[in-house]
Amino acid sequence: MKKEKKSALLADNCPLICETYKDIISKIDSNHCFNVDITYNCDGAFDIIKRTIEKETSLNFVILDLKLLPSENRKILSGEDLGVFVRKLLPNTKIIISTECNDNYRIHNIFKSLNPEGFLIKRDLTAEELKNAINNVINNIPYYSKTVLKLLRKEISNDFSLDSIDRQILYEISIGSKMKDMPNYIPLSVASIEKRKRHLKKIFNVKDKGDRELILIAKEKGFI
Template sequence: MRKEKLSALIADNCPLVCETYRNIASKITKKTSNFSFNIDITYNCNGAYDIIKRTIEKETKLDFVVLDLKLKPSSNRKILSGEDLGFLIRKLLPNTKIIVVTDCNDNYRIHNVIKSLNPESFLTKSDLTSDEFKNAIKNVANNIPYYSKTVLKLLRKEVSSSFIIDTIDRQILYELSIGSKMKDMPNYIPLSAASIEKRKRHLKKVFNVKDKGDRELILVAKEKGYI
């Protein structure tokens, strides 16, 4: 029986991890599956954007994206993470299925990604084995959502706030983390300085940060995987 050819993008900042994912996916297609993969690999947001752009320009398809949340930001500061790439994929390639793989195990962060991105599969690296990765691919290929056990456990827990950290919020956190001054932020973020300051105050409230400065906010945001 002829196998269906599927295209996939693996985006993770570690080359070894990317090669491991590709090898596992290749082993799936050699055995029982009725599909095979043509796989691209990238280690940062710039590379991923180039592949997305090429897919659109050539009017081809991108069936799967395996996406790490912690990717190196794009050089123009417009795509700051794997989550931003996910938003872009949802907008430009709505039929592409997203498998999120992350080392983050923060309850609020997991809920936030589910609400904002709604990936077809969500795996934590603490759960990740070759069998777990195979199961995710097989299920998603058959239109069955697949979440790893840690994600499912966290989803059962209540979160203290329904506030979603959006792209603008993450841009503010990123600019703070690299030492940008508030007066300069409107050059990179499409808001006035007053609106950015208001958002920053709200972020401190959401993260329960009491410090008047920004250091504690940056540390908490990094701990929760937003930077």
């Protein structure tokens, strides 16, 4: 029986995790033959996505870590931003998020921005769990690990969503960028960026006039 060919992209900043995932994928079943690309940062992942489009080939699914190294041009700051590009450029590609983040706000935000076919928390992961997730996703069945399902059942006190501009602002603040320089990287005026920052402080319930508390909470919730 001829094996059905499938292609995948693994994007995680840890080479060992990528190699482990690739090994597990190669042993999923005898009916599929997987061609797997690996990358450790946003630039590498985006290059593979562009190559897929240029060669008019398919990419069946991607496994994205949220905390990927940002692109050099600061346009893609995380796995979430990368997922947005996948949704736009490769609408038939399935997205599986694999992350250490287990914050309720963050997970709800990912569902709003990406609505991934698979969502895995790394502390839940076993080889069998990953196999089940991939088998489900390639057969058009969503798969969420137990921690994700538990968090989705919880009521959250504030229903909000951060867009890519909000995340860019948080990133620039976290690396110490000056407010006057931010319009060089963010398509907003200084006044608009300041307004966004005030709103971010409000939704994160930050009382401190400085930015330290905002960044600490944003990191804690996995937005940076």
